[in-house]
Amino acid sequence: MDNFLIMNDMISIPADALGANGDFMLTGFFDDPNSFPEVEYFGVECSPGVIQEATWHVENDYWTMEGYTGQGAYGYDSQWYQVLDTPEIDLTGATDLQLKFNVAHNVEAPGGEPFGYDGWDGCNVRISTDGGTTWEVLTPADTSYSYQESSLYSFGYQHLEGQGIPGWVANSNGWQEVVVDLNAYENQVVKIRFAFASDPAYDTDDDPALFGMRVDDIELSCHAGLLFSNYGVPGDMTYDSIGEAWFAISNPTGTPGGQNYVYTDLPEEWESFVEAYGQPIDMSDYIGENIKFRVYFHSDEDQPIGEGMFIDDFDFWYEQEEPPGYIQGTVSIEGGLDPTGTNLTFINLDDENIYTHTIDNTAGTYGPLEVTTGNYIATAGYDNRLYMDTWEGYIDATTNIVDFYLTEYTGNDVEINYDGPNNNSIGTGSEVTFEVAARFTPEELGDYVNDPITKMRIWIAQVPDADIKLRIWEGGAPGDPGNIVYEYQLDTYTIDDWTEHTLFTPVLIKPDTEYWIGYWIHTPTGFPAGCDAGPMVADKGAWINMSPYGWVLLTDLNPSLNYNWNIRATVLHGGVPPVTQYIPLGVEWNWNSTYIHPEDTSLYSVFASVMPDDIYQVKNQLHSATNYSGTWVGDLTDIADGEGYLINMINAAPDFSITGTQIPYTTPIEVGENWNWIGFFGDTTVPLEPALQSITANNEASQIKNQTQSATWYGTWVGDLANMEPGVGYKLDMNVPATLIYGSK
CATH class of the missing domain: 2.60.120 (Jelly Rolls)
Incomplete structure (x- = not known):
């Protein structure tokens, strides 16, 4: 038995792509293997859709679907599905209905088919009662020229119609008359189809005598005479090529002699295809095209029976040459020193490209400098490196503003x-x-x-x-x-x-x-x-x-x-300059945090600039303190790294700041089940998804809030909270305890 999972959405690969690949997760267990091909196995294929033109035409006063193959032979190629259709024929009021025609065929002979099939290439005749939307294979009368095989691989497997599609195979040795009883279709409007299909392998290129299918002397009659006829005359017949060509990913364009792998084992635990088999799903041969992708599974139905195959998480991607990014900004130095001569270094951590620039003007402006996109660290140094500043962040394919403020370093x-x-x-x-x-x-x-x-x-x-x-x-x-x-x-x-x-x-x-x-x-x-x-x-x-x-x-x-x-x-x-973070505080409640570790963490020191008249109360998740005329009363005495705080202000303090040592962005924060009041260590805005990626990989996180916005984790963050920002405090709801390490700064 064969089963297919087809990704019906077309995958569009741009013409300027540098490569195209895919991957998916899989697991399962096949039964004990016998000798191939009577085993369970699976394969991975992609399709560029119909790869041949419709070839039915009149030749020597009969219809034939012969055409030129990819190798230049005249006959048929692999993976063809060619159909010849009559117009709609109204059978209302007609009785004694009969279809009669002559057929000749020479196609690949049967032999060696996989389980469930008894023929390879072949042809048959079909009928539709819904204008051609669906088709049913007709069975010739017993006294007529009958189908030789009952389940053709070309129709059933290659073109996904399933097992049990009968047809004529091998060589008819000339014209044969076919008669079909159509009395079951009285009072309906029908179309008749003559169909030919081939599999991915043997065709006219292998045997020049193979020509496919020919049809002539088509007559549909009733008690009153002919309702329709065609004797090899163009005009009222229509034809099409409807078969999609599917190729193994190991041989994506069907190169003669190329490998067409199947896999007779499955990973016992969930694993990606690429990791499990060490083979990329490479679709680079289809750059500039729209393609489909499918996984097929073959079962041999013997004992013991395995649990089968499970697949999930399909990913397809292509590589393109990244457009450049640009950096520009201004350099200023503590004390108003002339920044001319300041050296800048930008290092792309993703591709290891390094860019340098020296400031050549008293205004300290530079750029735009063209660079590759990616995650960067940057350093500015002046006067034998006694003044410096650093920056970390992502440079995208726009103009990115990176300013430096250099402070003095002293030491030994x-x-x-x-x-x-x-x-x-x-x-x-x-x-x-x-x-x-x-x-x-x-x-x-x-x-x-x-x-x-x-x-x-x-x-x-x-x-x-x-x-x-x-x-x-x-x-x-x-x-x-x-x-x-x-x-x-x-x-x-x-x-x-x-x-x-x-x-x-x-x-x-x-x-x-x-x-x-x-x-x-x-x-x-x-x-x-x-x-x-x-x-x-x-x-x-x-x-x-x-x-x-x-x-x-x-x-x-x-x-x-x-x-x-x-x-x-x-x-x-010994020359590390202190870092200052400005955190504007509004009247009444504010949700805040800091990326600074002050030398003195006491509330008296941290909030000295707003004492005794502007601040009323400070809370963390477990403790609080209230300011009574310059005296803190309560069980909260110091601030701590990684915590979020609620600060209640009597008067606004737009210039409130904290000075000290900057806390490394990736400093771990232990979070427990349910709600946690947390701080943010970033000195720039970071999108929510990369920032919290350490606690979403296994759905540890549930929800996050700031003072006015929130987002809930449903495999992606959903809500109006999109970014984490410096100075803001957050409440984080966890399904399980975990360690939060901020990412992608």
Whole structure:
């Protein structure tokens, strides 16, 4: 038995698509396999619709559906479904109804069909009583030329009519007369159809003698004589090609000799098709077309019986060349300093493109700069990096405004490194490209959180004409350095000595984050990468990326190479400027939160600017405090990271602000079942769905509210609350406890 799940919606693939793919989830269990094809299996196919023209025509005074195949033969091609129809014939008042015609055919001979079928290609005659909307196969009289087979694969499987469609097969050896009793259709208006169908494989290209179906001397008569006749004359007959061509995704255009896979196993747990079988659903051959997609399942009906196949979550996508985005804005510096000479660096974390720009005017304006779209981090640095600002966000295919306000950093230079004095150098002695890095973990960098990396030093030996790019990576782990957050083409360097580079823009060290510091090098010869005498600081002092090994420790290549790279970085320590967040407060109640951790978290310090006359009360989910003439009374004494607050104001405070250390955006917030009052760590507006993706993947979240809007999770957020905004407090209803980590900032 064959079953089909067809995606009836056409999938439109634009002509400018760079590729087109699909995937779906599936699970189930087939019965114990026997010998193929008498097993249960499934396949995945796509269809560009009807791929051949209607070919019925008059030739030598008879009707034939012969045409030119894709390989240039004259006959029929694979996956054809050609029909020849009479006009409507009124049988009202007629009796002794009979259809008579002559048929000749030469099609693929039967043999070897899958279970439920006894013929491949074939033809038959049909009748419609509803103007051609539905059709019923007619059965020739016993004394006439009868169908040879009872269930043709071409009609039933290939063209989805199901098992049990009979027809003429093989070679008729000339013209044969067919007679059909039509008395069951008295007093109806009918149309007669002559139908031919072929399967995906054997056709005239394989056997030039095959011509398909021919029809002549068509007569529909009654007690009073002929009601309709056609003797191979154009005019009153109509014809069409109605078959959709379906191709295995492994051979999407039916290339001769191409693979047409089926799958005889299913994943026991839900898994995507691509993950389960390691084969993409590639529809790139249909770029510029509209296609359909289907999954077919074949059951052999023997014992034992499996549970069958379950499928869900179809996804189809195509890739196009992204239109560019643009960045422009203004740079200003604390104290009103002239911003001319400020260096800007924009790093696309998605495609690792890096863009730099230097401000060349006293107004501090720049752009628009053309860039690729994606998630970015950006840094602005001025005056040997003593003034700086950073930015994170998404750049889309519009003009994006990114302004910088640089504040002063003061502190002491601290050099971080694992190596001792230079003692040796590493290379292959021939032309080669590789990367080297020292790995600094959060444990080593804990004292330098929010300090900027301002300089790098490396030792290059022997080679005067190597191509070198200095690099800093962020967010890595053993064997994976993470994202490139700084890159600089080193045009000149000193041989057999230290080369120092002051970063074009600084890199700010984040909490709980790894940084790898090193360089990419292409050398024409020699042993350029300087190192000490060792021993290597375990898992940190000497990582190398050289084809085909990927990132490995130097000792993994050769245990005797137990050294540390001569790579060092300078951190400006102790100069983290405070960050200020402005949170306008209106009269009466406000729902608020902050992304700032103040040095003093007490209510007396945080709300000092609105004491004693402007503020009345502050609440979190469990506690509250009321201001009585400058004294807080209640069980709420301090604010805490990640909490939402209700603040009741006597007078508005449009310039209220909180100053301190910025809380990392991805700091976890533990939320319990039912309602939680939460804060938002973003310093920019973030759409609701990506912001809360960590608590919707398994439907953990139920509803979220701010002071005036709400949204409910139904597989997507539904409601008038669309974004999460800085400074706003939220109430979050959870189905189960979970950890909220904000996403896609």
